[in-house]
Amino acid sequence: MDMKNNPRFMLAVLFLSLFLKAHICHGADTISANQSLSGDQTIVSAGGIFEMGFHKPGNSSNYYICMWYKNIPVRTLVWVANREEPVSDRFSSELRISDGNLVLLNESKTPIWSTNVSSTTSSSVEAVLGDDGNLVLKDIGSNSPRTVWQSFDHPAHTWLPGSKIGYNNITKKNQRLISWKNNDDPAPGLFSLELEISTSSYIILWNRSQKYWSSGPWNEDTKIFDWVPEMNLNYIYDFEFVANENESYFKYSVKNNSPTSRFVMDVSGQIKQQNWMPANGWNLFWSQPRQQCEVYAFCGPYGTCNQKSLPFCNCLTGFEKESQNDWDLGDFSGGCKRKTKLQCGNNVSSVDHKGDKDKFLQMPGMSLPKQSVTVGSAAECESTCLNNCSCTAYALDNNDCLIWIGGFLDLKLSDDQSTGKTLYVRLAASELPSPKKNNGIVIGVVVGGAAGLAVLLGLIVFLILRQRKKALGPGKIVEGSLMAFDYRYLQNATKNFSERLGGGGFGSVFKGTLPDSTVIAVKQLESVSQGEKQFRTEVSTIGTIQHVNLVRLRGFCSEGTKRLLVYDYMSNGSLDSHIFRDKTSNILDWKSRYQIALGTARGLFYLHEKCRDCIIHCDIKPENILLDAEFCPKVADFGLAKLVGRDFSRVLTTMRGTRGYLAPEWISGVAITAKADVYSYGMMLFEFVSGRRNSEQSEDGKVTFFPGWAANIIIEGGDVLSLLDPSLERNADVQELTKVCRIACWCVQEDETRRPSMAQVVQILEGVMDVNLPPVPRALQVFVDNQENVIFYTDSSSTKSSQTRSNTSTASSQAKSTTSSVNSTS
Structure with a gap:
């Protein structure tokens, strides 16, 4: 039979060719010269880590050639090729090899993006997607294939492990990260991260020109940038900074078995470091600048940024949003526009048709915008601005008059209201009430008060009823990724608060699940006395605090008397379940305990010294140290002292198990400082070592107090390994164990001025500083009997053996011969 003339055979060949054309690239990691990518076709890296194809981000109607993580359920883009040239029909567009380049052709078969390099012949070039997220264009025509182009040299907004961000001294090109325009549009936005060669620092720029953040120079000794202490994560990352005659760059790599990082x-306008945790989604480790309002011109022209409010951006009185749609997408760069034109621009007299001149809105406590012009004296400042039609605002700075010509950027509320300046913003007369009309306004208000009140009450009732009828939803997304949740929504997410994870004096914590399968922890707060506005202000402040060793706050609920906080769920629970003989949990080895102690110290150091205002936790204990999927420690419940308010001390002292961590100053009633947290941390360190509670009662009724025993052995130079949790079978680094015990003894000194700061603790644990032999903490008194059973009592005990007094005296005399400095050597 002549197969060429067989209709069935020809039909089969036709379908087979169409099938191969549609699927030739699906699943492979390579685009060869005779292949193309179109429609729903994708290529996948050999190990199944990354995938690339056409994608439509967010609610956009446009398609882009994008790269994303293959196995992460939330599609997360790491690279976009045609950021500025989208296509509308992915089936009519194609990505192919053409003349030695990788080229994207749109619906009209017009090239809109290309790798734009020269090669030998088209048939010798192929594009390969690697498991590191690098798309490499290779010339395979010679015996030794060479890379002619790679996506790592052309990053978008994401910096992946192994890639470089730096400056090429030969080509004079700066590899920089550039933000998206908004959440739906990957076009280059206003914010970029790049290397500043003159200072060997990484900087963030607004509009590629205005610098507003710097990492500080690279420190070869500590292997971090000076102004980014959060980089102290050497148990997760390896960092490398290279500067030679050819190039300067920085890159990082993730150690084995660590989470996906970017x-x-x-x-x-913030650079964010995130890790993927299967149980919690993308976990924000840290971001810089730390405060949203530190981002230059974040709220655009005539927009004002207030770090203490949600949302952060608002328009000035007399102004409205330039584009509501852009603001909804997280792009505030368009700022605000005037509701009413200035009269000065319409006629020479600067007087409107009612005879009123332009007026000035007084805004006290502001950080003044840049780009001002100094003119005249303070006495003539207002008239000088009023007579200049281009003048939009003025301010008095000592005896100088500052004016702003045209629109102004970066207007924000000062962090310190007492040092802020008063800015006078020019408005049309109709936007501000005239003093001459005040009497008429007062009369009108009085006359219409009764009727207006009735209408208002009716409207309130109507809105309440209407709100109750609305379909149940999660709530409102607010600035800084915080969400204001509806109470009934959280009720459903937690199955009516049925699965309790734990609790204390602040309230109980319940496990919940969001519709997208994200697991959360919901804390029902008790004893919260302040009003809703103050509560929201405090929550917004806490929500901006981000660090790898602090639990991330996702959102909150504030409805009537109901106050709830929503956190990331930590799959490995709290520290106490791992060190206090919980048979369902794995016993932590010494290396893990040391890293948890270090991470906890870093979190407290951040709260004490790196936040705008010092935050004292006031309740450090193992129950408040949570562990994520990688056993990275997260300090939880920070900031709750501010939320609970005046009743906090009463709540704290009645919490079960907390008294063992309270510093002596709590009992004496003096003002609490950050050193109260240091004391609690020291008491917790003893439990890291022993694997049991500091105070335990034996079967014969005797109370053992581990810190006293530990202090005695440390000071007398005894067997340090005898202090170790028996389950570790003396398997620990003796130097590290000694260091931890010495730190603990210093932290629990009765005199808070002798305790180290958390910054010093971090430096000691990191090996930057040494720690001297500590004096005996006065509250720790030791008893040792003939069988070497150790019984410990406080000073209030009425029975003390002569042997104990001898031991204590010896230890005290040794302590007096040592220095009281905790930071003796560096």
Whole structure:
């Protein structure tokens, strides 16, 4: 039979060719010269880590050639090829090899993006997607294939492990990260991260020109940038900074069995370091600048940024949003526009048709915008601005008059209201009430008061009823990724608060699940006395605090008397379940305990010294140290002292198990400082070592107090390994164990001025500083009997053996011969 003339055979060949054309690239990691990518076709890296194809981000109607993580359920883009040239029909567009380049052709078969390099012949070039997220264009025509182009040299907004961000001294090109325009548009936005050669620092720029953040120079000794202490994560990352005659760059790598990691130049103008945790989604380790309002011109022209409010951005009185749609997408760069034109621009007299001149809105406590012009004296400042039609605002700075010509940027509320300046913003007369009309306004208000009140009450009732009828939803997304949740929504998410994870004096914590399968922890707060506005202000402040060793706050609920906080769920629970003989949990080895102690110290150091205002936790204990999927420690419940308010001390002292961590100053009633947290941390360190509670009662009724025993052995130079949790079978680094015990003894000194700061603790644990032999903490008195059973009592005990007094005296005399400095050597 002549197969060529067989209709069935020809039909089969036709279908087979169409099938191969549609699927030739699906699943492979390579685009060869005779292949193309179109429609729903994708390529996948050999190990199944990354995938690339056409994708439509967010609610956009456009398609882009994108790269994303293959196995992460939330599609997360790491690279976009045609950021500025989208296509509308992915089936009519194709990505192919053409003339030695990788080229994207749109619906009209017009090239809109290309790798734009020269090669030998088209048939000798192929594009390969690697498991590191690098798309490499290779010339395989010679005996030794060479790379002619790679996506790592052309990053978008994401910085992946192994890639470089730096400056090429030969080509004079700066590899930089550039933010998206908004959450739906990957076009280059206003914010970029790049290397500043003159200072060997990484900087963030607004509009590629205005610098507003710097990492500080690279420190070869500590292997971090000076102004980014959060980089102290050597148990997760390896960092490398290279500077030679050819190039200068920085790159990082993730150690084995660590989570998927990425740095993102976000649309918020912040550089964010995130890790993927299967149980919690993308976990934000840290971001810089730390405060949203530190981002230059974040709220655009005539927009004002207030770090203490949600949302952060608002328009000035007399102004409205330039584009509501852009603001909804997280792009505030368009700022605000005037509701009413200035009269000065319409006629020479600067007087409107009612005879009123332009007026000035007084805004006290402001950080003044840049780009001002100094003119005249303070006495003539207002008239000088009023007579200049281009003048939009003025301010008095000592005896100088500052004016702003045209629109102004970066207007924000000062962090310190007492040092802020008063800015006078020019408005049309109709936007501000005239003093001459005040009497008429008062009369009108009085006359219409009764009727207006009735209408208002009716409206309130109507809105309440209407709100109750609304379909149940999660709530409102607010600035800084915080969400204001509805109470009934959280009721459903937690199955009516049925699965309790734990609790204390602040309230109980319940496990919940969001519709997208994200697991959360919901804390029902008790004893919260302040009003809703103050509560929201405090929550917004806490929500901006981000660090790898602090639990991330996702959102909150504030409805009537109901106050709830929503956190990331920590799959490995709290520290106490791992060190206090919980048979369902794995016993932590010494290396893990040391890293948890270090991470906890870093979190407290951040709260004490790196936040705008010092935050004292006031309740450090193993129950408040949570562990994520990688056993990275997260300090939880920070900031709750501010939320609970005046009743906090009563709540704290009645919490079960907390008294063992209270510093002596709590009992004496003096003002509490950050050193109260240091004391609690020291008491917790003893439990890291022993694997049991500091105070335990034996079967014969005797109370053992481990810190006293530990202090005695440390000071007398005894067997340090005898202090170790028996389950570790003396398997620990003796130097590290000694260091931890010495730190603990210093931290629990009765005199808070002798306790180290958390910054010093971090430096000691990191090996930057040494720690001297500590004096005996006065409250720890030791008893040792003939069988070497150790019984410990406080000073209030009425029975003390002569042997104990001898031991204590010896230890005290040794302590007096040592220095009281905790930071003796560096």
